[in-house]
Amino acid sequence: MQGSWQNETMIYLDYSATTPPHPQVIARVSEVLAQEWGNPNSIHQYGQRAALAVERARLAVAALVGVTPEEVIFTSGGTEANHLAIFGIAQQYTYPQHIMTSAVEHPATSAPLAALAQRGWQITILPVDAWGRVDPETLRAHLQPNTVLVSIIYGQSEVGTLQPIAEIAQICRTRGIVFHTDAVQVVGRLPVDVPSLGVDLLSLSGHKFYAPQGCGALVVRRSVDVRPWLYGGGQEGGKRSGTPPVALLAGLGVAAQLAQTEFLPQVSQVRALRDYLCARLQELPGLRLTGSWVHRLPHHVSVVWTGGDGNHTGKTLVHYLSQRGVCVSSGSACASGKTQPSPVLQAMGYDDHLARCGLRFSLSHGTTYAEIDQAVTVLGEVLQQLTPALSCIHSSFS
Numbered sequence: 001m002q003g004s005w006q007n008e009t010m011i012y013l014d015y016s017a018t019t020p021p022h023p024q025v026i027a028r029v030s031e032v033l034a035q036e037w038g039n040p041n042s043i044h045q046y047g048q049r050a051a052l053a054v055e056r057a058r059l060a061v062a063a064l065v066g067v068t069p070e071e072v073i074f075t076s077g078g079t080e081a082n083h084l085a086i087f088g089i090a091q092q093y094t095y096p097q098h099i100m101t102s103a104v105e106h107p108a109t110s111a112p113l114a115a116l117a118q119r120g121w122q123i124t125i126l127p128v129d130a131w132g133r134v135d136p137e138t139l140r141a142h143l144q145p146n147t148v149l150v151s152i153i154y155g156q157s158e159v160g161t162l163q164p165i166a167e168i169a170q171i172c173r174t175r176g177i178v179f180h181t182d183a184v185q186v187v188g189r190l191p192v193d194v195p196s197l198g199v200d201l202l203s204l205s206g207h208k209f210y211a212p213q214g215c216g217a218l219v220v221r222r223s224v225d226v227r228p229w230l231y232g233g234g235q236e237g238g239k240r241s242g243t244p245p246v247a248l249l250a251g252l253g254v255a256a257q258l259a260q261t262e263f264l265p266q267v268s269q270v271r272a273l274r275d276y277l278c279a280r281l282q283e284l285p286g287l288r289l290t291g292s293w294v295h296r297l298p299h300h301v302s303v304v305w306t307g308g309d310g311n312h313t314g315k316t317l318v319h320y321l322s323q324r325g326v327c328v329s330s331g332s333a334c335a336s337g338k339t340q341p342s343p344v345l346q347a348m349g350y351d352d353h354l355a356r357c358g359l360r361f362s363l364s365h366g367t368t369y370a371e372i373d374q375a376v377t378v379l380g381e382v383l384q385q386l387t388p389a390l391s392c393i394h395s396s397f398s
């Protein structure tokens with residue numbers, strides 16, 4: 001997507017971070033804000049119109065992932081969906097039990113699990129291979145008699161790796177263990193059919209597929225009991241209280257329909273763009289691809305920059321690229337002004353230095369080959385600009 005910002009042409013290649021709301025989504029959100037703004041709990045006509053808008057959205061989201069509307073619990077997004085899955089299962093137990101997860105989860109999963117660990121829960125964090133994949137047999141071997149939940153991310157946001165979710169679901173099913181997957185990076189980008197995938201709980205987030213930020217859902221299969229995480233007015237079948245954001249959810253419904261008619265039919269074009277970007281990046285010195293190239297999100301390319309040092313990391317590249325109008329991300333967080341190594345890259349065997357040097361490009365069906373060429377040219381110039389500076393710094397210390 002090319003947009004204009006402060007008179008400069010921008011190239012947006014950060015669709016894993018968020019996507020721009022689709023014009024049809026914006027139109028529907030505006031329409032609801034203007035005309036269907038009632039409280040869906042009200043029994044008068046304003047309320048009933050709003051309730052209808054929410055239920056239409058529920059139908060669309062359910063259709064997108066192959067479940068019944070009753071199995072869709074609306075949340076404020078992926079983070080809340082993961083919390084509802086994790087705490088919704090944990091709250092059924094008087095005493096702490098065992099949960100299994102992976103070393104490459106999004107913080108929206110790993111942080112609530114860390115909070116449970118503080119309360120005495122036993123959390124097994126499964127290792128991954130160099131491509132970021134969990135081995136289902138290792139998972140099977142670590143299950144315990146008191147394992148009550150397995151939570152594994154479907155598509156890894158930083159390195160793009162897809163996990164063997166159907167295989168893991170099968171293992172969990174035979175052991176009667178609830179299986180949750182964070183599919184926030186997958187829904188709207190790859191076809192997802194929850195019944196054939198075999199998962200019990202699945203998180204999705206609207207702003208990853210052209211709906212507004214602040215809306216998402218947890219899919220809860222009928223056989224699974226999830227206790228509420230938010231108590232109050234008993235909305236969402238008592239599982240998630242709070243007046244629903246009708247306009248956002250209506251937008252989510254439109255995005256779910258568009259995913260079926262517009263985004264998913266273009267997945268092979270997006271893959272071709274991804275593979276083209278990947279090939280172009282390999283022309284540049286000092287970049288190494290990360291994540292699996294067989295099991296990979298269709299819109300996602302990630303690399304580590306081997307030419308960085310303590311002061312120049314993936315974040316440095318993001319800043320330089322942004323100044324030149326190219327918007328991408330790096331995986332590492334900043335704490336007290338210092339870039340922290342990415343736990344995901346560390347889990348895949350990268351040392352602390354390289355784990356600070358991740359760079360992610362994420363595409364859409366609207367990305368053009370010209371944008372990719374321009375982004376690669378700019379990155380090549382930035383790398384050239386930074387590399388002599390770095391060799392100077394190094395030689396002055398040697």
Ligand SMILES: Cc1ncc(COP(=O)(O)O)c(C=O)c1O
Nearest residue numbers: 077078079106108157184185205
């Ligand atoms: C894999 C994954 N899970 C969860 C989230 C959180 O979703 P939200 O921003 O809707 O809370 C994100 C957001 O980047 C994500 O990539």
